[in-house]
Amino acid sequence: MDQFTINLLFVGGSFALYFGIAIWARAGSTKEFYVAGGGVHPVLNGMATAADWMSAASFISMAGLIAAGGYANSTFLMGWTGGYVLLAMLLAPYLRKFGKFTVPDFIGDRFYSKTARLVAVACLIVASVTYVIGQMTGAGVAFSRFLEVDKNTGLVIAAVVVFFYAVLGGMKGITYTQVAQYVVLIIAYTIPAVFISLQLTDTFLPAIGLFSTHTESGLPLLQKLDEVVRELGFRDYTADVDNKLNMVLFTLSLMIGTAGLPHVIIRFFTVPKVADARWSAGWALVFIALLYLTAPAVASMARLNLINTVYPSGPTEQPIAYAERPDWVQTWETTGLIKFEDKNNDGLVQFYNDVPAFQDEATARGWEGNELVVNRDILVLANPEIANLPGWVIGLIAAGGLAAALSTAAGLLLAISSAISHDLIKGSINPNITDKGELKAARISMFVAIVVATYLGMNPPGFAAQVVALAFGIAAASIFPALMMGIFSKRVNSKGAIAGMLAGLCSTLVYIFLFLGWFFIPGTASFANTPDNWLFGISPLSFGAIGAVINFAVAFTVSSMTEEPPKEIQDLVESVRYPQGAGSAVDH
């Protein structure tokens, strides 16, 4: 059986499973469509949250970025896990106590204002659409590889599949399918990593292998990797970063963005009790950590394997000839995600860091520029092939990558559609809309969202994980502060919250658009996206943390200059703070 058939079997089989569950558990009422009846066990809910959470960014893209950036990109690992601590302590239990369907519901009620609710809807839509662009980028990469088509064709196929999937299911389908998806994706991520860890370090657990001895050279794996990349003019893999401010802000932005993303928060409305909301966050983190502890091992080992493939006799010797490149390079070339150009016409593949500091050595070796460009988003998917693992492992990772992209994209489409149909139309424009009309509006908004995301995904403003990081920045700057102030302060009023959200959202969006193109349309950036142009060295990816500070500052200032919130709102704040005794607590 050839690889293409094996891929189809694995991908097709796993999809049949998800669709089967989605149809079996098909959403009936509107309430079920959004929150699955509210009766999901914390461990299962944690697993579904983890599947929802770990998207194309975590599965397909993140390890590739860590592989390329080394220590500096540890930010993704810390940022996308540390947010759960905030979620568990600062938001989840109280929002569960509040007991409504959506984030704008809470903001609208707490800040007793339709305008606040609309602003929250706008923030949520901007963040979610940006997030979907990242998902589509990753899903496009996966589909193009496994169907062996050009990346834009892959993207369109991905869009069609995601749309039908989300429309069919609703949340109820999604909760149970996502448990299945979690199982598929964690197995798919772990098995190749175990194989590779055994090959390179004789260690079964990749997370331990990362800090073990590289069998072939007898050196610690990371030390070996540092030496190899140094020979080719790259920065040491473990090298410290100079711009610590940016690293801190980027991590912070991802963390508070995690706690502000609607499709994650909505998960905590689906547990029966406040106590369960707390446990759910912990379980979600455990299931996420299973992948996140393996990811840095995948990153370093893939980087080492990739260089070994190009330089079979070591980086100080000659690289391989283009004519003798392995099969996987050829298949990825058809997607346009690996590019080779023989700049010095010697038929060999020179792969190195083309920077001025390395110029002399490159010239001495007769090199006239880096000849191999490998898209970072392909590294995880290509990883089993790079390591010469059996065909079924390659099929498995295909299924896992698609599960990750699909589950998150569907969860986000749901968050977008509920924001539009439930919060915007039912909440403001037409309160008398029927259940049926609401569902129809939900599906139309899903369709529009996916078309926009697909169009922008053709020329994404970054690699999948970077686009997703932008979405986190937007959520961090707009939604998180409003939610947190809504729970922890009785003094912040509607005017303060509205001004804060708008200030956070606009400042962050403007900063991002300045460097990455207005509305992400390619070629419209006002400045080149280089560290020299950034304000105080803060990258557009990190600005969400600054946006959040602006949001808090504006909200407190405006609130302190205007009237206190009404008594019943202060009582509402009081009531969300206590799991059960709320009634007596406010009974003066």
Next chain:
Amino acid sequence: MSDHNVNAEKYWQANLRLILGSLVVWALASYGCAILLRPMLSGIAVGGTDLGFWFAQQGSILVFILLTFHYAWKMNKLDEEFGLQE
């Protein structure tokens, strides 16, 4: 003020103290050991690199898990203590 109010206020203060303590540990593991204090910890070797690198790629995640469960456990106990559980 009724007893309930005093009680509820105490519960909320205890929750805030717990949150604050947890956040200190949270920040120390990630922003501290993994980023800002890395140069200071560079003398401590871990598998071919230093402690700061380990915190950045694995240690902080383990700390986060412990913190989340610790908070859930403590709070659920606190709920019972104050008779606020569901």
